[in-house]
Amino acid sequence: MECPRCNSHHIRKNGKQRGKQNYICADCGRQFIEYHNHKGYSDEIKRECLEMYVNGSGFRAIERVKKVHHTTVIYWVK
Numbered sequence: 001m002e003c004p005r006c007n008s009h010h011i012r013k014n015g016k017q018r019g020k021q022n023y024i025c026a027d028c029g030r031q032f033i034e035y036h037n038h039k040g041y042s043d044e045i046k047r048e049c050l051e052m053y054v055n056g057s058g059f060r061a062i063e064r065v066k067k068v069h070h071t072t073v074i075y076w077v078k
């Protein structure tokens with residue numbers, strides 16, 4: 001688990017919301033629900049990578065900027 005905003009691993013449990021585990025980041029205070037994604041990236045990162053792709057960025061460029069491996073981005077695009 002890591003924070004979707006600052007990628008901190010200082011995550012604390014913060015009760016449950018609609019049956020799902022809620023977490024809070026000890027560093028930036030961001031609250032979020034447990035999530036599961038390909039290789040652990042957040043929906044936010046995934047969306048930003050796909051937006052870059054739609055706007056004409058190459059996979060290598062996305063990898064450089066977003067620090068997401070290009071094979072992961074290719075997987076998302078498919």
Ligand SMILES: [Zn+2]
Nearest residue numbers: 003006025028
């Ligand atoms: Zn955080």
